[in-house]
Amino acid sequence: MKRFENIPLRRIIAAWFLMLVFTGPGFTDTPAAADSFPERIVLNLTQTPHLSQAVTWRSEEKGKIPAAQIVPVSHLLEAESHAVTVKADTCQIEIDESLDVFHQSVVFESLVPGTEYAYRVGNDPHWSEWSRFKTASGRNDPFRFVFFGDIQEQVAALGSQLFRLAVMAVPDAAFWLFAGDMMDNGPDDREWAGFFEAVSWMPKTFPMLPVPGNHEYPDPRIIPRDERRITPLWRPHFTLPDNGPPGLEETVYWLSYQGVCFIILNGNEPMDAQAEWLETVLSRNTADWTIVAIHQTVYPISTRRHDTTIQEILVPIFDRYAVDLVLQGHDHGYARTKALKNHQPVTGNEKGTVYIISNSGPKFYPVSDRYDHLMARTGSKEMLFHTIDVDETTLRFTAFDLMQQPVDEVVIHKNIP
Ligand SMILES: [Fe+2]
Ligand SMILES: [Fe+2]
Structure with missing residues (x-):
């Protein structure tokens, strides 16, 4: 019960909304636990931002296989089949006696300079929405x-x-x-x-x-x-x-x-x-x-x-x-x-x-x-x-x-x- 008390109100509303959406006819999976959704998603530059890109996020459950997926935006509409999945590193942090959280991170490597990518983070079925970034060009461009x-x-x-x-x-x-x-x-x-x-x-x-x-x-x-x-x-x-x-x-x-x-x-x-x-x-x-x-x-x-x-x-x-x-x-x-x-x-x-x-x-x-x-x-x-x-x-x-x-x-x- 203490665990539940730590879930912010907006998450409870989100879970309630998902229950409404996914409990229609023919939907048989158990609804996702609301506190597994990735949050605090942050991109950071690496030492070589034309070739790689770091992303970090947090969740209140570790999840089965936390990961990030990446695809060139030119393939965004076929992202499910074209995306590359990269397994995340995880670190567990105690916020207080009743709440541990999991910070996950991935560094996307071997990227193409000057290219726009879409990515998402989480783990099945709790993926974030797709977001975008563009790698540096690798040249001295403005x-x-x-x-x-x-x-x-x-x-x-x-x-x-x-x-x-x-x-x-x-x-x-x-x-x-x-x-x-x-x-x-x-x-x-x-x-x-x-x-x-x-x-x-x-x-x-x-x-x-x-x-x-x-x-x-x-x-x-x-x-x-x-x-x-x-x-x-x-x-x-x-x-x-x-x-x-x-x-x-x-x-x-x-x-x-x-x-x-x-x-x-x-x-x-x-x-x-x-x-x-x-x-x-x-x-x-x-x-x-x-x-x-x-x-x-x-x-x-x-x-x-x-x-x-x-x-x-x-x-x-x-x-x-x-x-x-x-x-x-x-x-x-x-x-x-x-x-x-x-x-x-x-x-x-x-x-x-x-x-x-x-x-x-x-x-x-x-x-x-x-x-x-x-x-x-x-x-x-x-x-x-x-x-x-x-x-x-x-x-x-x-x-x-x-x-x-x-x-x-x-x-x-x-x-x-
Ligand atoms: Fe200050
Ligand atoms: Fe200061």
Whole structure:
């Protein structure tokens, strides 16, 4: 009975509806258990997004043979006979004393670059609907992606609005990059439920690149800062490139997408090992563009931030390897620096790094003037999303507000004339 009490009302309604549909004349199978349906379906990019694609989902029953099926969209109408079935990896998580859940994942391999596929997940007969994704082209072709800062509060109520605007603004986005603090309390499964309610079907089609924020860790008022570990719900929900430093797998990672090297750092963890790893990745990087994402800010705009450790460790590396763009969250305000090198705006044709701090939720902090001499624009009390258009010679970054109005824009040129 306790088990039943944990089934959300919408599932009970869904089960009741299925009973009505499937108990007509001639239907002899036992109706499906309502709590076996796949939910929280998320695409993630792999290190080679032109050849493979990861998908992760959750169910409240393991099912007989959890799997995912994939078919080129050109064969969608004959999917039942053309689909390839891939058996899932499963991990069991205890949510509370009365509820265990099963996170399942599959990496589709040997895909064709630049090809649209349909896929579904689950197990017979509890399959999801078919969703779509497109593999990267494997060449340095132009593409667009969406970037969000902290959502964190009122995620279902207001974050959902921003997500819908992003879909309308960039219906062909290659992926969505989140700078962390996607929710307020990452160890609480109810907050993940709120996040997935807010993003709805979107991560089934727009792969997520998540950056771990401090709110994906336990509250430091409950667990001392140096004893905190990322929520045990993080890794089960995602299937991310496993190419970070030992101990930081799937919270620090890199991948390459159509001429851009994306590097995700974890500012909640000590930076020394990450700096060494970052040097190695950057020294081997042959991509046209390099974009780093980290939740914590390099040049903070919040009046409450005074620690310069990240700045001291990372800026010399960003300078040495001419990182183009650094995407951050955490300070609950907006900031775009001028192109910087050695903590100063560059002059003439010198190459610099642009640092963006974004906020995509309704939580706002006062903005300090500490680094005003480095800033091209700052803003407060704005819920923003960002589109980033990349081609071989330019990177165009645009900030949109809740009224869908562009409120800031910068174009970074690869080859300075
Ligand atoms: Fe934060
Ligand atoms: Fe935050």
